[in-house]
Amino acid sequence: MWLAIVVWVVLSALVSWLAHRQGRNPGYWLAISLVLTPLLGGVLLMMARPPAPQGDTNYTITHDMEMTHAKCPHCAEYVRPELTRCPYCQGKLEPNTALIAERQAEKLAEEQGLAAQLRLNRLISVGVVVGIAVLIGVLLTLR
Ligand SMILES: [Zn+2]
Known part of the structure; x- marks a missing residue:
């Protein structure tokens, strides 16, 4: 017993x-x-289900903005890299193709890493x- x-x-x-x-x-x-x-x-x-990653949310958001967004040359706001017109100041933007590709590669790598961790x-x-x-x-x- x-x-x-x-x-x-x-x-x-x-x-x-x-x-x-x-x-x-x-x-x-x-x-x-x-x-x-x-x-x-x-x-x-x-x-x-796997728990949401912990950490400082504010830090993560700022970090993500710098990593995944382009800075508008007219008003210095962070905008999505695929946009051709700034949603804040309506200034014309060049789509940042390098950043778009980088972001997609990062997203893919992150998903694969999470899947591997989940399998383990x-x-x-x-x-x-x-x-x-x-x-x-x-x-x-x-x-
Ligand atoms: Zn702008």
Whole structure:
């Protein structure tokens, strides 16, 4: 009986650690695993959508504007690089094709990186769930 409780808590802590690794609230996932069994916690964690990236939103926006937008030569406002007319001062703009291509390449690279990270997280989660199932099976056999 004590062994089952110890394994339960250890597996819940494992699910919590996995959640923390994915940028989620570990306390929340620890509670889920303790109440609903670590197996269900692991399955839920595997099915949950990836969390939004954290960080200073203002910094990210400014950073994105500089990286992805062209500066209007007439009024110095940031505008989308594909525009031919500034929406702020109506001045004529040259579409910045280099910036457009760069932005598309960056977006593609980012999507591929996220997909790879998601695949890795899924793989780890599947491994943990299979491990938990095996451990529970072993525990039931030992009893
Ligand atoms: Zn302008």
